[in-house]
Amino acid sequence: MLELSDIGVRFGGLRALDGVSLSVADSEIVGLVGPNGAGKTTLFNVISGNLRPQRGSLRFAGADIGSVPAYARARLGIGRTFQIPQPMHTLTVAENLAVAQRFGASRVDAQAAAEILDLVQLTGLASRDAATSLSLAELKALEVAKALATRPRMLLLDEVLAGLEAVAKRRFTQMLADIHARYKLAIVIIEHDIETISTLCPRAAVLNFGQLIADGTPSVVFSQPDVVASYTGTVPDA
Amino acid sequence: MTELVLQALWSGILTGSSYALIALGLALVFGTMNVINLAHGELVLLAAYVAYTCESAWGASPLLAIPAGIVIVCIATALTYALVGRIRRDRELNSLLLTYGIGIMLTNGILLIWKADIRSTKSPWLQDAVVLGPLYSMRSELLFFVVSAALIAGLWWWLTRTWAGRAVRAVASNRDAAQLMGIDPHRVEFVSFLVAGLLAAFAGAAIFSVNVIQPGLGISLTVKAFIITVLAGMGSVPGVLVGALLLGLTESLTTTFFSSALQELAGMVLFLVVLFVLPNGLFGTRWRRAH
Amino acid sequence: MAARIVAWLAFAVAAYALVPFAFAGNLYLMSMIIASLTIGGIALAWALLGNLGGLVSFGHAAFFGVGSYASALLVMKAGWPIGISLLAGGACAAFAAVLMLPALRLRGPYFALAVLAYAHIFRIIATEWKGLTNGAGGIGNIPRFPVVFGYDFSSKTGAYWIVLSLVLAFALIYAWIRSSHLGLALRAMHDSEEATRAVGVNSTLAKALMLFLSAFMTGMVGAFNAHYINFLEPDYAFSGLWTMLPIVAAIFGGYRTISGPLIGAVVVYLLDQLVFKAMMPIGHQIVLGALLGAMILFAPQGLLSIFARRRPRMASASGDA
Numbered sequence: 001m002l003e004l005s006d007i008g009v010r011f012g013g014l015r016a017l018d019g020v021s022l023s024v025a026d027s028e029i030v031g032l033v034g035p036n037g038a039g040k041t042t043l044f045n046v047i048s049g050n051l052r053p054q055r056g057s058l059r060f061a062g063a064d065i066g067s068v069p070a071y072a073r074a075r076l077g078i079g080r081t082f083q084i085p086q087p088m089h090t091l092t093v094a095e096n097l098a099v100a101q102r103f104g105a106s107r108v109d110a111q112a113a114a115e116i117l118d119l120v121q122l123t124g125l126a127s128r129d130a131a132t133s134l135s136l137a138e139l140k141a142l143e144v145a146k147a148l149a150t151r152p153r154m155l156l157l158d159e160v161l162a163g164l165e166a167v168a169k170r171r172f173t174q175m176l177a178d179i180h181a182r183y184k185l186a187i188v189i190i191e192h193d194i195e196t197i198s199t200l201c202p203r204a205a206v207l208n209f210g211q212l213i214a215d216g217t218p219s220v221v222f223s224q225p226d227v228v229a230s231y232t233g234t235v236p237d238a
Numbered sequence: 239m240t241e242l243v244l245q246a247l248w249s250g251i252l253t254g255s256s257y258a259l260i261a262l263g264l265a266l267v268f269g270t271m272n273v274i275n276l277a278h279g280e281l282v283l284l285a286a287y288v289a290y291t292c293e294s295a296w297g298a299s300p301l302l303a304i305p306a307g308i309v310i311v312c313i314a315t316a317l318t319y320a321l322v323g324r325i326r327r328d329r330e331l332n333s334l335l336l337t338y339g340i341g342i343m344l345t346n347g348i349l350l351i352w353k354a355d356i357r358s359t360k361s362p363w364l365q366d367a368v369v370l371g372p373l374y375s376m377r378s379e380l381l382f383f384v385v386s387a388a389l390i391a392g393l394w395w396w397l398t399r400t401w402a403g404r405a406v407r408a409v410a411s412n413r414d415a416a417q418l419m420g421i422d423p424h425r426v427e428f429v430s431f432l433v434a435g436l437l438a439a440f441a442g443a444a445i446f447s448v449n450v451i452q453p454g455l456g457i458s459l460t461v462k463a464f465i466i467t468v469l470a471g472m473g474s475v476p477g478v479l480v481g482a483l484l485l486g487l488t489e490s491l492t493t494t495f496f497s498s499a500l501q502e503l504a505g506m507v508l509f510l511v512v513l514f515v516l517p518n519g520l521f522g523t524r525w526r527r528a529h
Numbered sequence: 530m531a532a533r534i535v536a537w538l539a540f541a542v543a544a545y546a547l548v549p550f551a552f553a554g555n556l557y558l559m560s561m562i563i564a565s566l567t568i569g570g571i572a573l574a575w576a577l578l579g580n581l582g583g584l585v586s587f588g589h590a591a592f593f594g595v596g597s598y599a600s601a602l603l604v605m606k607a608g609w610p611i612g613i614s615l616l617a618g619g620a621c622a623a624f625a626a627v628l629m630l631p632a633l634r635l636r637g638p639y640f641a642l643a644v645l646a647y648a649h650i651f652r653i654i655a656t657e658w659k660g661l662t663n664g665a666g667g668i669g670n671i672p673r674f675p676v677v678f679g680y681d682f683s684s685k686t687g688a689y690w691i692v693l694s695l696v697l698a699f700a701l702i703y704a705w706i707r708s709s710h711l712g713l714a715l716r717a718m719h720d721s722e723e724a725t726r727a728v729g730v731n732s733t734l735a736k737a738l739m740l741f742l743s744a745f746m747t748g749m750v751g752a753f754n755a756h757y758i759n760f761l762e763p764d765y766a767f768s769g770l771w772t773m774l775p776i777v778a779a780i781f782g783g784y785r786t787i788s789g790p791l792i793g794a795v796v797v798y799l800l801d802q803l804v805f806k807a808m809m810p811i812g813h814q815i816v817l818g819a820l821l822g823a824m825i826l827f828a829p830q831g832l833l834s835i836f837a838r839r840r841p842r843m844a845s846a847s848g849d850a
Contacts, residue, residue: 048727074729086724088717099717102710104729150728274638276587324826331585331637335780336825338587342773342818350812457769461649464642503653506646513643514631 001026001061001154001186002047008055009042009210016042017053018210024154029180029187031197031218034207035230040190041083043207044156047188048080049073061153074104079152081143083159083190087134093117093142094126097149104150113149119179120145121171137168141175148179154186155179161191169193173200194222206230241372246494247487252379254486255386256448259441260459261466261478262393263434268467269410270423270430272330273322276337279459280344281318281435285311285442286451287348290357293446300359300443301381307439314344315435319428341456349453358450378447382440389440390479393433397475406430458502465509484508544693549686559685561802562795566692567754569794572775573699574746576784581706581715582739585637587772588644589747591651592622594767596748597755598655598662601671604756611674615695615752622748623741625651633736645772652767667762671755688757695753699746700787706742707787711735774798777817780824783831793831 002024009017017039024030032040045051047058049070057066065073074080088096097113117123120141128134134142140160147155157176161169173196180187191197197204198218206214206221208230214221221227264278275281285307292303318340325332359365364378397403408416409426417423445451445459466485470477485505492504552558571589578584600618603609609617625647632643655662662668673683674691681687706712717725718732726732751771755761775794782793797817805813824831 050723050726069731071726071729071731074727080727082724082727086721086727088720088724090720091713091717095713096717098710099714099725099730100728103714103725103731108710146724146728274642321822321826327829331641332825332829334585334587334638334641335776336822338773338776339818339821339825342821343815344818346812346815346818350809350815353811458649461642461645465646468639499657500653503650503657506650506653509646510643510650513635513639 001028002188003059004043004047004056005058006056007043007046007053007058009039009046009051009053015210017046020056020207020210020212022205022212022215024186024188026153027180027184027186028203029189029201031201031204032188032190032207033192033194033197033204038207038230039210040207041158042210044080044158044188044190047073047156048078071103074150074152075106077151077153078156079104079147079150079154080156081140081147081158081160083162085136085139085143087139087142087146090129092127092129093122093134093145096142096146100146100149101151104152112151116145116148119148119182120175136163137172140164140172144175144179148183152185154188157187157189159190159192161193161196169196176200194218198222242494243491245373246490248373248375249379250487250490251483252375252383252486253490254483255383255390256441256444257462257466257486258390258479258482259386259437259444261463261470261482262390262475263437263441264460264463265467265470265475265478266406266430266437267427267434270406271322271333271427273333274337274464275318275322275434276334276460277318277341277344277456278337278434278438278463279461280341280348280456281311281314282438282442282445282459283348283451283453283456284314284344285439286446286455287352287357287442289443289446290352290359290451293359293361299361300364300447304439304443307442308436311439311442312432312435315431315438316428319431323424323427341460345453345456348456352453354453356450356452357446359447361447364447376448378444382444382447385440386444389437393437394475396433402429406433462505465505468509469512541697544697545690549689553686556685559689561799563685563689563692563757564802565795565798566689566696566791567750568774568778568798569791570692570696570699570750570753571747571771572778572782572790572794573696573703573787574743574750575775576779576790577699577703577706577746578739578743579779579784581703581712582736582743583715583719584633584736584740585641586644586743587641587776588646588648589743589775590767590769590771591625591644591648592744592747593751593754593771594648594651594655594763595625596622596751597761597766598668599748600752601668601755601761602661604672605668611672611756615749615756618752618755619745619747619749622751623745625748626740626744629740630737633733633740648767648769648772652763655763655767662763665763667760667765669760671759671761673759674756688753692750692753692757695749696791700791702742703787711738715739773814773817774801777821779831780821780829781831785830789831 004020004022007017007020020043034040042051046053049068057064059065060076060078065076068076088099091099094113097116098108101108101113117126122138122141122145125134125138144160161172164172176187177200189201201218203216204218204221205212206227213230214224214227260278260282264275267273267275288307288310289300289303292298292306293300318337322333322336325336359378364376366377368375368377368380397407405421405426406429408419408421409423413423462485466478466481469481469484485508488504488508489501492501548562571593575586575589578586596618599621600614603614603617604611629644629647632640635643656665674687675682682691714725714730715735718730718735722732751766774797778794778797779790781797782791783789801813801817805816
C-alpha cells in the first residue's frame with residue numbers, strides 16, 4: 001500500500017529525516033515509535049503531503065504521489081489525525097463528517113456517517129458544536145471519525161491516545177481494533193505507550209534522530225539494546 | 239547617456255531617502271505591534287501641511303515647522319495607538335480596517351482645513367539648484383537627504399545602543415519572551431508609534447519642500463511605504479533602506495527612460511514581482527506566507 | 530426558514546413595485562437609490578469574499594473599473610449587445626482576479642494590500658493605454674440601456690430595476706453557496722485550513738472561486754454603472770471611493786449577513802449624500818471614516834447585529850438572512 005524510499009527532510013541544518021525507507025502492506029497495522037523529536041510527525045507530514053521531502057520517493061497504491069498535493073492525497077485514501085486535535089470547531093460533529101465525506105469521499109452518505117459515529121462512540125453528540133462542548137477524548141474520537149469519513153485506505157494516527165487516562169486509553173485501543181476489523185484499512189500509529197503498541201500492532205518501527213533503527217515485532221524490537229537506549233538516553237555502544 | 243543614468247541614480251537616491259523615513263516608521267510599528275498603520279501616509283501628509291501653514295502664515299522655512307509638525311503628528315499618532323489598542327479580536331485585520339478609517343478621516347480633515355489646492359514650497363532658497371559635478375538637485379532635496387541620513391543613523395544608534403531601542407527589537411522579534419524578561423510590550427509599542435510619528439514629521443517637511451502636496455497624496459504615500467517594507471522583508475532596518483533606495487531608483491530610472499506617468503506603475507510592478515518571487519523580501523526574517 | 534423567505538419576497542415586491550411607484554417622480558432621490566444599490570452590490574461582493582473566502586480586500590475598485598471599461602469598450606468598439614456586455618464585464622473582472630491568484634498565498638494584511646496595489650496598477654494602465662481606453666480623456670457617450678418589450682430601460686426606473694435585479698441575484702447566489710457543502714467547507718477552512726485539507730478540501734481552489742465570484746459580481750456592477758452614467762474616466766472608474774464606500778457599508782450593516790451590506794449601503798450612502806454632504810460640502814466623508822472606526826471598535830459585527838436576536842445554534846448553521 002505504502003512504500004517510502006530513502007526519505008530525507010532537512011530543516012536548515014537539522015536532518016529531521018535521514019534516509020527513511022518503510023513499507024506498509026494493505027490492512028497492516030504498524031506502530032511508529034521513538035523519542036520526542038525523532039521525526040515521527042515529520043514522517044506523517046511527508047506521507048500526508050504537508051511537507052515535501054528533499055530526497056526520496058513515496059508510492060501509494062502503486063503510484064508515485066510525490067507531487068500530489070495534500071488535499072488530493074486525502075481523496076486518494078490517506079487519512080490522518082493531528083497530534084493536537086484540529087476540529088472544524090464552528091461546525092457540528094455531523095457537519096465535520098459531512099465535509100469530510102463530501103470532499104474526501106465524493107459522496108455524503110448519512111448511513112456511513114452514522115456507522116462511523118457509532119464506532120467512535122459519538123452518536124449522541126452528532127449535533128453538538130465541535131469546539132465548545134467536547135471533551136478531549138471526544139475531540140480525539142472526532143479526529144478519527146473525520147479521517148474515517150473520507151473512506152481512507154490507510155489511516156495515520158498521530159499520538160491519538162496522548163493525554164487520555166488509562167481507562168479511556170484502553171477503550172480507545174479497543175475502538176481502533178474494531179475499526180481495523182470493520183474497514184480492513186492499513187493503520188500507522190504513532191504512540192509512546194509501549195503496552196498499547198504491543199497490544200494493537202503486530203509490527204513496530206522505531207525512529208531515532210530521523211533514522212529507522214528497528215523494524216519488526218514489538219517483543220523483538222523493544223528488547224533491542226539500541227531501541228532501549230534511545231528511550232533511556234544512554235548512548236548505544238558503537 | 240551615462241550622464242542621464244548618473245543623474246537618474248542621484249535623483250533616485252535623494253528621493254529614496256525621504257521614502258526611507260516614511261517606510262521606517264511603518265516598519266517599526268509593524269515590527270512591534272504586528273499592525274500595518276494604513277493612516278501612516280496621512281500622518282506624513284499632515285506634517286507636510288503643517289510645514290505649509292508655517293511657511294504661508296509666518297514665512298518660516300519648512301525646517302522650522304518641524305517641531306510643530308512633530309507635536310501635531312505625535313498627538314495624532316498617540317490617538318491612533320490608543321484606538322488600535324482597544325481592538326480585542328482579530329487585531330491583524332481589524333487594525334487594518336480601523337487605520338483605514340482613520341486615514342479617511344485624516345484625508346478629509348486635511349481637505350476641510352486646507353482645501354483641495356495643490357501646494358508646494360515658495361522658498362527660493364529651497365528651490366535653488368545645487369550642482370555637484372555633473373549632478374543636479376534642488377537644495378531642498380540635498381538638505382533633506384542629509385537630514386534623512388542623520389535621522390536614519392540616529393535611529394540605528396538608538397535601536398542598537400540604547401536600552402529603549404533594544405527593548406523595541408526584543409518585542410519585535412519575540413513578544414512573549416520579551417515580556418518574560420520584564421519588558422512592557424505596551425510601553426514599547428507606544429514608543430515605536432511615537433518614533434514612527436517623529437520620522438513621519440520629518441518626512442512630511444521633506445515632501446512639502448521637495449514635491450507638491452494635495453490631500454489625496456496620503457494613500458499613495460502609505461502604499462509606497464508598504465511596498466518598501468515588502469521589498470525589505472519585515473524585521474529588517476537595513477532592508478528598508480535598501481528597499482527605499484530601490485524604489486527611488488526604479489521611479490527615477492522609469493521617469494528618465496520612459497515617462498514620469500509610468501513611475502508609479504513601475505513601483506507597483508516592482509512590488510508585485512518581489513512579492514511573488516521573493517515572498518520574504520530581500521532581507522526578510524519573518525515568513526509572510528499563510529502556510 | 531419559511532419566515533425568512535416570506536420576508537425576502539415581501540421585500541422584493543416592495544422594492545420592485547412600491548419604490549418606483551412612490552419615488553419615480555423624484556429623479557434626484559431615484560438617482561441616490563440607484564447609486565446606493567450600486568454600492569450595495571459591491572458591498573455584498575466584498576462581504577462574500579471576506580465572509581466565505583476569508584479574504585479582506587482593499588482593492589475592489591480594480592474589479593469595478595475593469596468591468597466598467599470592459600463593458601463599455603465591448604459595446605462601443607466590438608458591437609456587443611449591452612446585456613451580454615454586463616456579463617462580459619463581470620468575466621473580465623474575474624479574469625483580472627486570476628492575475629491576483631499568486632496573492633492568495635499571502636497572509637491577511639499582505640493580501641489586502643496586494644489587491645490595493647493591483648487597483649493602482651489597473652488605474653494607471655487605464656490612464657496610459659490611450660489607444661484602448663482613450664486615457665485620461667475618458668470615454669463619453671457610452672450607449673444607454675435599450676428599450677426592451679417597449680419599456681425604456683435607460684430611464685431611472687428602468688436602471689433601478691436592473692441594478693436591483695443584479696443585487697438580488699447576487700444575494701441569491703450568496704445564500705445558495707453559504708448553505709451548500711462548499712459553504713460548510715469554507716467555514717471549516719476558517720477554523721482549521723489544515724484539517725479541511727486533510728479531509729480532501731482543495732482550500733486554495735475554494736478561496737480562488739470566492740475571489741472570482743466576488744470580482745465577477747463587482748465587475749457586473751461596474752459594467753451597469755458605465756451604461757447608466759454613460760461616461761468613464763480612469764480616476765472615476767478606479768476611484769478609491771468604490772472600495773471605501775462598500776467597506777464602510779458592509780461593516781456598518783454587518784458583513785456576516787447577506788442583508789447587512791445592502792442595508793448598510795443604502796443607509797450609509799443616503800446619509801452621506803443627503804445629510805453629511807449638506808452639512809459639509811467638502812470633506813463630508815470624514816464622518817464615514819469615523820463611522821468605520823467606531824464600528825470596528827464597538828460593533829465589529831455591524832450595527833444590525835446589535836438588534837438581531839440570538840438564535841439557537843442549529844437554526845443559524847446556515848447563517849442569518
